[in-house]
Amino acid sequence: MTTLTKVQPAPVIDEIARLLTEHYVFPEIAEQLTGVLRRRLAEGAYDVDGAEELARLVTADLQSVNNDQHLRLKHHADPVPPKQMEATLASMRRDFDTSLGGAPRVELLDGGIAVVELAPMLFPLDWAAEPLSAALTLASRAQALIVDLRGNRGGDPDTVAFICSYLLDERTHLNTMYWRDGERSEQSWSLPHVPGARFGGSKPLYVLSSDSTFSAAEELAYDLQQLGRAVVVGEPTRGGAHPCKGWTVHPHLEATVPTGRAINPVSGTNWEGTGVRPDVPCAAAESLDRAHALALARLAGDDRPSPSADRSVKSR
Structure with a gap:
């Protein structure tokens, strides 16, 4: 020590x-x-x-x-290390290689319902586009889709937009990032075209969350929730909406300081400090079974309102 x-x-x-x-x-x-x-x-x-x-x-x-x-x-x-960025990228690359590019699980459940797990993070898009496209294209034929973010600690906002593009029908404004200087902002939109096949914007979609879901993974859940596209099932997420940079202040200490803030175009705010609040709260360990049951009921023609059907999109 x-x-x-x-x-x-x-x-x-x-x-x-x-x-x-x-x-x-x-x-x-x-x-x-x-x-x-x-x-x-x-x-x-x-x-x-x-x-x-x-x-x-x-x-x-x-x-x-x-x-x-x-x-x-x-x-x-x-x-x-003096070259902290290089060391961070090397560690990230190891995680990428051992997680099938950040999509370690694609499974078909009973009833034609697919599960795509995205973990341990949303890797840089120039790395992750190919494996994510493969996973999402494979799941595109499912009757309903469950996206599992319970073990995802964040990552690249461009990757968030890429994933959303498979889950929507039209190019959609997802998020705007405002920076410290007040003179710059960057809008994030889903893509007009994607490699492979889209799951699309009409079939049932569920997102699993936990108290470990963080940062860009929270943005993915939040963007889809605020658009009314997905039902979030599980636990409130950690609550980190501000992109940050790191500075070494001692050989063993690194200060991370947010330099921007995300503003959702629907809610006018973000999930900072509060986390993404699930539409269907339950323990993270139970959320997959809960989402599967919801999807089966929806596909069976249960016309009762889904947790998001009768709510106006609101700040969380």
Whole structure:
């Protein structure tokens, strides 16, 4: 464990305060947080046994004002390599190769209902387009589809748009990202054409969620839910809607600071801090069976309203 002789808290806090002031998407919150960190430093709250404990305490304080789950001080047991991005990509690539490109499961259940599991993350689109296209095309002939995001920790927004393109009939505005400088915004739309076959925008669609579903995986669930396209079944998700960047502030410590915020064109807000709230709440372990039963009932002609049929699309 890194000791206090190797990590003095004051320089770490000074650097985090600078990063917040220069980069955090909410300047007014950044000012509040720098005040919290400096006060806690002066009180001796960060005089602890090592870098791991410091990271835990600082993260709690960083999230104390607006519960921004992407705002963190991350501890690394091994020193952060000088070329952190290359190391991160190498680790991501290993996960990609061992998960069939992020689609480790495609299964046909009773009643012609397909399950496509997307895990452990939504990989960069230039990697993932081929395996995702194969998985979604295979599932396109199903009578209903269950997309399992329970073990997905996030990833690439472009991959979110790519997946949505298989689940909609028309090009659709999904999300808008606003950046710290206030002068730039980026809209995300589903694609007019996709490789392979679409599942389409009319057959029953269910999305499974858990308290581990995070970031871009939450966007996928949220976008489809707000469009009225999918019924979300399971647990509230973690609640991280802000894209972030990482900076090394000590050989064992990395500060992640959100530099933008997502705004859904239907709800006018996002899932930050609240998570995506399921239409059909249940334990994550039960959600597949629950979604399967809902799909079977829907296909059997049960005309009772689905959980989303009689609700107006609303902020979550």
